[in-house]
Amino acid sequence: MTKSNSEAPVRHPDIEIRQGEAGARVWISGAWDIRALESRARALRRRLADVTREVGGAGWDLSEVQRLDHVGALLLWQAWGKRRPGMLGLRPEHAVFFSNLDRDKERVGAPRDFDWLGLVRALGANMLLVVDHAVDMVRLLGQMLLDSLSLLTHPARGPWREISAGINRAGAQAVGITAAVGALIGITLSYLSSEQLRTFGADAFIVNILGIGVVRELGPMICAVLVAGRSGSAITAQLGVMRVTEELDALAVMGIPYTVRLILPKVVALAVVVPLLILWTSSIALLGGALSAKIQLGMAISQFVSSLPSAVPIVNLWLGVGKGVVFGILIALVSCHFGMRIEPNTESLGIGTTRSVVTSITVVILADAVFAVIFADVGISLT
C-alpha cells in the first residue's frame, strides 16, 4: 500500500539483530504488509517472540521496511507487548500505522460466561415463552375480530380481493401436490390393509378401513400438513419481511389496520380452502385405494363406490370438513403470529419460518386429538 523504495525490488519480511556500540538493535526490513505476511505470519510471530526474549530492551529500527500496513504494525506491536519500545527508528510515512495503536486498550471480549443454572433457566424461559406466544396469539385473534367488526356495517370495504388471491394461492395452486400425495397414501394404505384382510378373509372391510381412515383422519391431516408447509411458511415469511421493511407501519399510518388487510384474508382464505382441499384429497386417496383394491383383491371399483355410503356414515365427511375449517384457521393464525415476531435479520427469518411450520403442524395434531375425544362415538358404527 505505501509505496516506498519503489525502484528496489520488494524483499521478503526479515528480522535481524545487529550488535552496535549502543547495544543490540533489531533491524526489520522488507515488505511488512498483509500480502507478504498472510503466508508467513505464524513463523514471523515466533521469530519476533524469540527476538524479544533474546534482546529484551533493544532498540528497533524499521527504516528498512519497504512496505507497511496495519497488519505488519500490529504484529510488531504485539511483539513489543503493546507499547512503543524505548528506541524506535521509523520512516515518517509509516508513523500513521502506529498512531492508532497508541490508544488505551481495554479488551472487549465476547460475553461468554458459563451459567450453571442455564438449563433450569432455559426451561423456565421456554415455559414463559409458550405462555407469551399463547397470549399473543389470543390477542392477535381478538384484535382481528374487533377490527373486522366494521366490516359488518361496511361489507364493501372487506378485503375481498386479498381473500380471493389467498384462495387461489393456497387452494387452486395446491391442487396438484395434494392430489399426488393423496393418491400415494390411498394406494399404500389400501395395499397394506388388503394384505392383512385377505389372511382373515375379510376382503370387503377394505371399504370400511379406507373410508373411515381417509375421510375422517388421513385426508384432513395430510391436507393440513401440506398447507402448513406450503402456505403457512409463505405467510410467515411474507409478514416477516413486510414487518422488517416497515410496510406494516406504512399501512398503519394510512389508517388501514393490518389485521383486516393482511391477517383476516389469510384466515378466511385458509378456512375456505382447507375443507375443499380435504374433500379433494380424500376423494383422490379413496380413488387410489379403490384402484389398489381392484388389483390386489379383485374388487370392482363400482362395488367399492356403492358400498362406501353404508360403510362410512355421512357424518364422517362433515366431521372431516369441519376439522378442515378449524385447521385452516389455526394454521393461518399461527403463521401470522410467527410472521409478526420476525426480527430484522436473516437468521430470524429462517428460524421464524421453521418454528411457524413446526408449531402449525403440532397445533393441528393437538386439535385433531381434541376432535377425536369429543366425537369419539359419532360416525363410527359398531354394529
Place this chain on the structure above:
Amino acid sequence: MSAVPVTDETAADFARSAPVIEVKNLWTVFGEQVVHRDLSIAIEAGEVVSLVGGSGSGKTTLMRQMLGLEHPRQGSVAVFGIPLAGTPKHLVKKIRRRWGVLFQEGALYSALPVFDNIALPLRELRAFDEDFIHDMVMLKLDMVDIERRHAWKMPSDLSGGMIKRIALARALVLEPELVFLDEPTAGLDPDRSESFVSLIQSLQRSLNFTVVMVTHDLDTLVSLSSRIAVLAEQRILAYGTLHEVTAVDHPFVRNFFHGERGKRAMAAPAAQALIG
C-alpha cells in the same frame, strides 16, 4: 514486465506500472438495452474517482463490472493489470483480497455481530490467530470512530451512520489498495454525511488507497474526488478534474453542476481549492 510470469508475489507489483483499473471498449447489454457502448476508462493509483451520471446511466453497473459482478458482452476490465475475465480463479481471488467494497446499505451480515462481520475476511485468510484478529478488529473500529462496546451488537441494533462506518471498517480490514464506495453518504443526515466524508478523506490521505465511488451527492463529490467521470449516452462523456468536467457543454453537466445545488456546492471552499 510482460516477461515476468504472473505469480502471487509479482501480481502485487503490477499496480505500479499499469493503471489500477483499466476498462477497454466495454459493452454491457441487458436484453435489448445497451448500458455501455464501447466505454473506456483508466484509473491511476492514488486517485479518488467519482462516477456521476443521471439515473439509469449505468454508473452502478460500471462499478459492478469493475468488481466482476457483471460480465462484459464485449471488451475487457482489468484490475491491477489483471483482466477479470479469462484469468485463473485463484489469481482473481488475489485481486479480490486487495480491494474493499462499501455497499450502499452497508451489506453487513445480519446474522453476525459487528465483531464477526469485520473479522470474517481476516479469518478467511486462515493466517492469523484469534488474539491478533481481536486486536485488528478493535484497531479498525478505532479507525472508523466506533466505540468498542458496540463490537458485540447485531447490525439490526445499529443506526444507519454506524452501519456505514462498520461496513467501511470491514472494507478496510484487508488493507486494500483499492476501495469502492457505492453512494457512501446516501441515507445519512447532512451532519453524519459530512463527518463520514471527512473520515473517508483522512483515511484515504493517510493510507493512500485508490477510490472509485458512485455518488449523487455534490458535496461528497466536490470534497472527496480528485477526478470525475461523467457517464452519459452509454459512454464516458468527460473524465478529468472538477474544473475540466464542468467546462464540458452537455445538458447533464449543465444540469448537474450548474443547477441551484451545484452552484452551492461549488461555492464551498473545497471546490474553490479544486477549481483553483
